[in-house]
Structure formats: structure tokens, C-alpha cells
Amino acid sequence: MEAYFQYQRxxxxxxxxxxxxxxxxxxxxxxxGSPHDSDCGLSHDGTLEKQxxxxxxxxxxxxxxxxxxxxxxxxxSNQSTGRKLFMTFLVSLIALVVTAASAIDACGxxxxxxxxxxxxxxxxxxxxxxxxxxxxxxLLSGPFSETxxxxxxxLTTMLLFLIFIMASALAPNLQAHLVFRFIAxxxxxxxLSCAGGTVADLWDPVEKAxxxxxxxxxxxxxxxxxxxxxxxxxxxxxxxxxxxxxxIIGGAVLVIVLLFQPETYGDLILYWKASILRKATxxxxxxxxxxxxxxxxxxxxxxxxxxxxxMFYSELIIILVSLYLTIIYIVLFTxxxxxxxxxxxxxxxxxxxTNLCWAGMLLGILLVSCVVPVVYSWTAKAYTRNNSFTxxxxxxxxxxxxxxxxxxxxxxxxxxWTSNPEISIWSPLVASVFFGYGITTIFIVSYMYLIxxxxxxxxxxxxxxxxxxxxxxxxxxxxxxxxxxAIGVQYTLTILGSISAVMAVVPYLLYIYGPRLRxxxxxxxxxxxx
Numbered sequence: 384m385e386a387y388f389q390y391q392r393x394x395x396x397x398x399x400x401x402x403x404x405x406x407x408x409x410x411x412x413x414x415x416g417s418p419h420d421s422d423c424g425l426s427h428d429g430t431l432e433k434q435x436x437x438x439x440x441x442x443x444x445x446x447x448x449x450x451x452x453x454x455x456x457x458x459x460s461n462q463s464t465g466r467k468l469f470m471t472f473l474v475s476l477i478a479l480v481v482t483a484a485s486a487i488d489a490c491g492x493x494x495x496x497x498x499x500x501x502x503x504x505x506x507x508x509x510x511x512x513x514x515x516x517x518x519x520x521x522l523l524s525g526p527f528s529e530t531x532x533x534x535x536x537x538l539t540t541m542l543l544f545l546i547f548i549m550a551s552a553l554a555p556n557l558q559a560h561l562v563f564r565f566i567a568x569x570x571x572x573x574x575l576s577c578a579g580g581t582v583a584d585l586w587d588p589v590e591k592a593x594x595x596x597x598x599x600x601x602x603x604x605x606x607x608x609x610x611x612x613x614x615x616x617x618x619x620x621x622x623x624x625x626x627x628x629x630x631i632i633g634g635a636v637l638v639i640v641l642l643f644q645p646e647t648y649g650d651l652i653l654y655w656k657a658s659i660l661r662k663a664t665x666x667x668x669x670x671x672x673x674x675x676x677x678x679x680x681x682x683x684x685x686x687x688x689x690x691x692x693x694m695f696y697s698e699l700i701i702i703l704v705s706l707y708l709t710i711i712y713i714v715l716f717t718x719x720x721x722x723x724x725x726x727x728x729x730x731x732x733x734x735x736x737t738n739l740c741w742a743g744m745l746l747g748i749l750l751v752s753c754v755v756p757v758v759y760s761w762t763a764k765a766y767t768r769n770n771s772f773t774x775x776x777x778x779x780x781x782x783x784x785x786x787x788x789x790x791x792x793x794x795x796x797x798x799x800w801t802s803n804p805e806i807s808i809w810s811p812l813v814a815s816v817f818f819g820y821g822i823t824t825i826f827i828v829s830y831m832y833l834i835x836x837x838x839x840x841x842x843x844x845x846x847x848x849x850x851x852x853x854x855x856x857x858x859x860x861x862x863x864x865x866x867x868x869a870i871g872v873q874y875t876l877t878i879l880g881s882i883s884a885v886m887a888v889v890p891y892l893l894y895i896y897g898p899r900l901r902x903x904x905x906x907x908x909x910x911x912x913x
Contacts, residue, residue: 386534389645390655393457397659400451446668447675448657450649457656459584459647467585471594473644474574474581475601476636477541481571482605483612484548484629485513488564489719489860490613490738491622498622499557507861509551509564510719514857516568517575521849522691524576525842526683529673532651533581534644536573538637544570545633552626575849578602579834579841584647588774591831592762593755596782599827604748606715607741607819610722614738690840691847700836700893700900700907701844705851707886708829711791711822712856714879717863721875724867725811729802743812747819751827754785776835776908777897780828783890787824792884794818799876828890836897840906 450458462470488509496506520540528536547567554560578598586594609629616624646652650673657671678686694701718725727737758781765778794817801810829848837844867875893900901907 384642385645389652393652393655394659396451396457397656398663401660401663444668445670446666448653448660448669448671450653457652459645459649459652460587462585464590467594468597470585470644470647471582471598472601473640474537474578475598477537477640478574478578478598478602479605479608480629480633480636481544481574482602483609484544484571484605484633485510485517485568485609486606486716486719487609487613487625487629488513490610490734491617491625492720493734494617494622495557495560499560501557503864504861505557507720507864508561510716511857511860512561512565513568513571514716514853514860516565516570517572518850518853518857520569520572521576521853522688522846523684524573525580525846526687528573528577528580528648529650529683532646532648533577533584534646534648536577537644538641540570540573541633541637541640545630545637548626548630548633552623552630572849572853574602576842576845579830579845581647583834584649588835589759589763589766592759595831596751596755596827599830600748600751600823603823603826604745606719607745607748610719610738610741611745614735618735687842687846690843691850694840694843694847694906698844698904698906700897700904701833701847703889703893704829704833705848707889708825708848709852709855710879710882710886711825712852713859714791714795714818714883715822716856716860717866717875717879719860720864721867721872723864724872725798725802725876726808729804729811729872730808731804732808740812740815743815744819747816747821748823750816750820751782751787751823754782754824757785758782774835775898776832776901777894779831779835780890780894780897782824783828784894785824787821787828788887788890790817790821791825792880792887794821795876795880795883799873799880802872802876825890832893836901836907838908844906 454461459470460467489507492503492506492509495509496503499506524536524540544567547563547570551560551563551567554563582591582595582598612628613625616622616628650671654671654673657669657674660669661667722737722740723734726732726740727734761781762774762778766774794814797814798811798818801814830845833844833848834841870878902909
């Protein structure tokens with residue numbers, strides 16, 4: 384609905400501009416749309432410009448439609464800060480719903496395993512396949528959003544996601560339930576792949592220091608919220624209501640996005656503008672930038688699938704960041720089963736109370752907002768100090784370097800060796816707060832650093848990042864329970880803590896050696912640090 388009103392605003396602005404142009408031309412003896420309209424036509428940036436007479440139009444004689452000056456109100460990035468925050472928050476709401484759906488089924492593994500007469504390991508495939516669906520869908524959503532716009536893809540894939548969530552709730556057997564969960568995950572991947580594009584549409588490099596956390600913090604609480612929402616549902620309403628609850632919440636979010644989220648993809652707005660100009664003037668020379676692209680959707684889909692893996696072999700930055708975030712997600716999603724052993728069995732609390740223990744991690748995620756003003760202040764100062772008004776990508780690593788990276792291994796060792804009935808339950812709960820803080824900062828810097836480092840190729844870099852972490856996390860989710868049972872909480876978390884301790888040096892190493900790695904890279908930008 385908001386996108387429709389936005390189109391009408393574009394149309395009104397174009398006709399108003401044409402009216403001003405016609406008045407100006409009439410003073411010179413011309414009429415807009417006449418053979419002489421090129422004498423006072425729209426310039427490249429959309430402003431009025433006196434031009435010498437031109438020859439009759441030929442195929443190459445096109446008028447590229449651009450913004451009406453630097454401060455064009457139709458440009459999404461020129462909206463007010465409050466308006467842009469609202470649009471960013473709407474995208475994070477979609478991400479919150481789909482990530483909650485990824486984890487909520489873990490609350491009902493025991494119930495539907497009994498219902499379908501299967502083992503709990505097989506039952507955990509509902510979560511694992513959803514995550515693998517995430518991984519597969521992430522490679523395809525980018526090119527579609529650059530063809531049809533962000534809004535259309537958000538709404539379409541969200542609707543399809545909800546349809547298959549409903550199908551999962553109605554599934555008559557395990558096979559159907561697993562297939563529907565996989566397909567739901569496939570369509571749920573859009574906000575995780577396209578959100579970076581939406582943030583880039585709206586915010587300048589300095590503003591991203593607080594704008595991306597404004598997206599990431601609400602979006603990242605999804606798995607924790609899913610576990611907390613699902614705490615008592617299987618025992619009281621039945622396991623199918625885990626899907627119905629997501630359907631209800633997701634439906635409400637879909638309606639909100641439909642009513643209030645405008646289009647943010649600038650090239651699509653310019654396409655609307657060019658189309659309106661062609662209809663209004665009868666001049667077919669007006670073209671938007673996206674109409675000048677030679678690659679079709681099929682070719683871009685092929686590139687979207689193949690390029691991330693081609694980049695992986697030559698880009699050490701992508702390898703390190705992807706490996707780091709993958710390990711973080713392995714820990715996070717093994718907790719879906721692991722909390723039963725970390726809190727449930729150790730302290731003898733119910734399954735519902737065990738799932739409520741995710742509130743500690745939720746608090747840690749929210750604490751990241753306390754660091755945002757500090758990083759934003761430093762980023763703004765670095766930007767103004769640089770005469771070229773550019774930001775080195777390594778500046779984005781500050782969130783993890785300010786305690787986020789070491790917080791993860793510290794929290795895992797702390798949680799592992801204090802999950803003991805002789806020690807207060809508050810000890811591992813406080814440790815989970817540090818874990819929530821650490822993983823959120825790592826998530827933020829992973830996205831922001833790759834976006835700034837690879838610029839034009841950022842979609843491919845992020846495609847590989849999303850694919851690897853969810854594909855691996857989906858597989859490990861199935862093995863989480865058996866691992867905790869086999870070697871115990873202490874040794875499982877010690878192993879995970881040791882691996883994350885090794886990886887904790889990655890942000891610091893990239894801060895020092897990142898500029899050198901980008902200089903020798905085929906795809907990365909080459910901007911020196913301060």
C-alpha cells in the first residue's frame with residue numbers, strides 16, 4: 384500500500400517537473416513533447432538544462448533519467464532519520480519472525496517425535512532442514528531484489544514462507560512436515576540476504592555505524608524469542624501450534640510491511656520515473672539505469688550462485704569472516720538441544736523454564752545498543768578526518784574489538800564449568816549474557832566489513848557468508864544432542880570455547896592486515912586505514 388502511494392508521489396513529482404519545464408520552454412517558443420523538446424529537456428541529474436538542437440533520435444540517443452539534484456525528496460536516503468529508522472525496523476521485524484521460526488520447532492522435538500514414532504535425532508531434522516533451506520535460498524534472492532525491487536521480494540517471499548509454515552502445521556506425516564519446513568526456510572532467507580541492500584539504500588557510510596545495529600539487534604533476537612515463545616506451547620496446545628503461532632505473528636508483520644514499507648531500491652524508483660516520463664511526453668528515449676543493464680535475470684542468477692564460491696578460493700577475508708561466523712552459529716544452534724543439558728538436567732528445572740533461560744542471551748544482545756553511540760562517534764570523527772571523505776572497511780571491526788570477540792570464548796568456558804547443581808544457576812545465566820553480547824557484535828562486523836570491503840561484489844560475499852553458516856549450522860543441529868550426551872556439557876563447551884578463542888583474534892588480525900589483503904585482492908576495494 385505504501386509502495387503504491389510512493390509511486391503516485393513519483394508520478395506527481397514528474398508531472399510537476401514537466402509543467403515547470405513546459406512553462407520554461409513556452410517562453411522560448413517550444414512545447415514539451417515537440418520535436419524541439421530536447422532543447423530544454425531533462426539533464427542527466429534530472430534538472431533543467433539549456434541544450435543546443437540535436438539530430439533526430441537514434442537508438443543510441445537516449446536520455447538517462449537520474450535524481451532531481453542531490454537532495455531529491457524521492458531518493459530514499461533523503462528521508463528523515465526517523466523515517467529511515469522506521470523502514471529499517473520493519474525489515475528487522477521480518478528477520479525476527481523468520482529466525483524465530485528457525486528455532487521454535489526445537490521446543491516441540493520431543494512431542495512430535497512421539498507423535499510420528501521417530502527418534503529425537505530424526506525429529507531435530509525439522510530445524511536442520513529449515514536452516515539448510517535458509518542457506519539455499521540466500522543465493523537467489525539478491526538478483527530478484529535488483530530486478531523487481533526490495534519490497535516486492537520481501538512481500539512475495541514472506542507470503543510463500545507463511546503458506547509453507549501453514550502446510551507444516553497441517554502435515555499428515557513426518558516426510559511432508561520436513562519437506563514443508565525446508566521450503567519455508569528457502570523462502571525465509573530473503574531478509575537475511577536483502578537487508579544489507581535495504582540498509583545501503585537508506586544510509587550513508589557514517590550513519591551505517593548505528594543503522595545496521597538498528598537492524599541487526601532486533602533481527603538477531605529471533606532464535607531466542609522463538610525458544611521463549613515456544614516454552615509451554617507443545618505441552619499445553621500441542622506441537623502443531625508452534626507453526627500456528629509463527630503463522631499468526633508472521634501474518635501480522637506481513638500486513639504491517641504491506642501497509643507501511645515503501646520501496647527503497649533507487650534504481651526501481653528511477654525506472655518508475657522513466658516510465659512515467661515516456662508516457663507523459665511520448666518520448667521513448669527516457670531510460671532508467673536498470674534498463675541499461677545488459678545482463679538478464681537468468682545470467683545474474685547464475686552469477687549469484689557461482690561467483691560466491693569462485694571468490695571463496697581467492698579471498699582470505701571472506702574465508703576468515705565466514706569461518707568465524709559459521710563457528711558462532713554452530714555454537715548458537717547446538718544450544719537449541721544443549722540448553723536441556725546445560726540448564727535442564729543440571730538444575731532439574733522443567734522444559735519450559737529451560738527455554739526461558741534464553742532470556743539471558745536476549746539481554747546480552749540488547750546490551751550491544753550501549754556500544755552503538757561510542758562506535759558512531761568514533762566513525763564520524765574518522766570520516767571527517769579523512770580528506771577524501773571515505774571510510775576504511777576496518778573501522779567496521781570496532782564492535783567486535785570492543786570486547787565482543789573475547790566475550791564468546793570467556794562465556795563458553797564460564798558456562799561450561801559452572802553448570803553444576805552445586806553452583807547457583809545465575810552463574811551460567813550471566814555467562815549467557817556475555818555470549819549474547821559477543822555473537823551480536825560478531826554478526827554486525829561480519830556483514831558491515833564485507834559490505835564495505837567488497838562494495839560492488841558485496842552481494843556475492845554475503846551470499847557465501849549466509850550459505851556457509853546456515854548449511855553447517857543445519858547439519859550440526861541434528862548432531863547437537865548426541866554430542867552433549869556423549870561427552871557432557873563441560874567438555875562440549877570447552878571444545879567450542881577453545882575453537883572460538885582461536886577465532887577471536889580474527890577481527891584484530893583483519894584490522895592490522897586487512898588493508899594489505901584488500902590491495903592484493905581481485906574483488907575488494909583499496910582504501911587505506913587512518
